[in-house]
Amino acid sequence: MKKTGLMLIGLFFSCQLFFAQGAPDYTGGMKVKLNEDGTKYFRIISWAQFWAQHNSDRPADENGNDQSDTxxxxxRARVLMYAQLNKDFLILTHFGLNSLNADNMSAIGTGDRSQLFFHDVWGQYRLSNDHAIGGGLHYWNGISxxxxxxxLNMMTLDNTRQAWATIGLSDQFARHMGVYLKGKFGKLQYRVSVNDALxxxxxSSATPINGGAAIYSGRRLLGSxxxxxxxxxxxxYNFLDQESNFLxxxxxxxxxxxxxxNVGAGFFLHPKGSVSADSSGELSGEDVSIFAVDAFYDAPLGDNGSAITAYALAQFNDYGEDFTLGQTYETGSMLHAHVGYVLPGGNKTKFQPYLHYTNRSIDAIDDSANQFGIGGNVYFSGHHSKLxxxxxxxxxGDNDGVGTVTLQAMIYL
Incomplete structure (x- = not known):
């Protein structure tokens, strides 16, 4: 009875702590202590992002019918939970859904349209205070x-899509199945992994065209x-304040x-990840390699509540000869930058206008793609409640530009 009472008291105060928080680096959610000193615990985090989107350039459907502009x-709708039963072992489970809309919903929530799936399921063992090893379906990625x-805490409406450079090609929604090693040496943080390709x-249904571009099907066509x-x-390398790499x-x-x-560099390598066919139809593997360098700066500006966030990324993609897929993945290079400014004042409600720009060179069409965005965030309680x-x-390429306006409401508990 005493232990039950202590757990209920701990749960109550954890909830009070949550409702008082709004900082984006808050460890989040509801923490439930399983012993008196809190070394055994589990923590639950939940968040949802709702979109209303207007695009007057939507193409007709497969039957030739006009589509609604809005x-x-x-x-996203996600639940994440992690737990430690002692300081050496950690397990994390993360599940949810993405981009649910009227076109991909199921009549009764079942059928062949997968809605809810695991994003992460991994376990970890602490090697020392600064280093750990783990494995499973994990997000300890390379590249950038x-x-x-x-x-949970993006500044722009969403991440730069091409920066998630392997989604659906070698992984399940940016998560690979494999093992990782992570840690830090002073101010230098690292994460490396060896994984199975998807x-x-x-x-999975593509076939290389004789003398044509490569396709990303090495494991399927050449074997594991x-x-x-x-x-x-x-x-x-963390020059100023040190960021957490707990997760x-x-x-x-x-x-x-x-x-x-911070200044960073990363890589992704998939030997024979892509496949091409010569003029006689004989298949050969092509190595996939992606490299990137980036820099991140975030700091207050004086004592008036203003702040700046800036990020720059250079990414170099080789998916195989003239590879391109869905105007999303291309052999070529990418430059991306975004900057945001928190306006002065506003002890609770904060306003943050921002800009972002991306340029991609594309070998397959000997041309480029450009993306420009302008927007703003209104934070009512940090990232826990924002618009x-x-x-x-x-x-x-030479296509006309497509403009989209999106309004997002986000809640993070």
């Missing part, structure tokens, strides 16, 4: 900060022995709550 969706982006990926492994890593999710903006300047309004214009 649509509603649940961009943006490829390790948390969806077999049933976005090109030759094309089944991927290798990734990311390293960032893999990188913060998008601290709203001036920290003074952070985002953004206009984004995307131009791919």
């Amino acid at each position: 649509n509603f969706s649940i961009r 900060r943006a490829n390790n982006q948390s969806t 077999t049933d990926n976005l090109q 022995k030759d094309a089944g492994r991927v290798y990734a890593g990311y390293f960032d 893999p999710y990188k913060v998008g903006t601290y709203l001036g709550g920290k003074k952070v300047f 985002t309004l953004e206009y984004q214009n995307t131009k791919y």
Whole structure:
């Protein structure tokens, strides 16, 4: 009875702590202590992002019918829980859904349209105070900060899509099945991993065209022995305040709550990940390699509540000869930058206008794609409760630019 009472008291005060918090680096959610000193516990975090989106350039459906200019969706709905029964072991489980709308909903929530699935399921063992090893379906990714982006505290409406450079190609929604090692040496943080590549990926039904571009189906067409492994890593040096690497999710903006300047570099390698066919139809593997360098700065500006957030990324993609898929993945290079400014004042409600720009060179079409966005966040309680309004214009090759206006409401508990 005494233990039950202590747990209920701990739960009550955990809830009070949660409702008092609004800082983006808050460890989040509801923490339930399983012993008196709190070394055994579990923590639950939940969040949802609702979108209303206007796009006057939507194409007709497959039957030739005009489509509505304005649509509603649940961009993300997630639940994450992690627990430690002692200081050496941690287990994390993360499940949810993405981009649920009227076109992909199921009549009774079942059928072949997967809505709810696991994003992360991994366990970890502490090797020392600064180093740990783990395995499972995990998010300890390589390439860049943006490829390790948390969806709880992004500054822009959403992450740069092409920065999540392997979604559906070698992984399940940016998560690989494998093992990782993470930690830090002083101010240098690192994460490296060895993983299995996905077999049933976005090109699971594609066939290489004789003398044509490569397709991303190495594991399926060449076998897991030759094309089944991927290798990734990311390293960032924390010049100013030290960021936490307890969990893999990188913060998008601290709203001036920290003074952070990090420079990073990362990689992703998939030997024989792509496949091409010569003029006679003989298949051969092509190595997939992606490299990136980036820099992140977030700091308060004086004592008036204002702050700046800035991020720059250079990413170099080789998915195989002239590879392109859905105007999303291309062999070529990408430059991305965004900057935001928290306006002075506002002890509780904060306003943050921002800009972002992305340029991608695309080998397959010998041209480029450009994306520009302007928007703003209204934070009612940090990232726990915010509204985002953004206009984004995307131009791919010689196509006309497509403009989209999105309003997002987010709740994070």
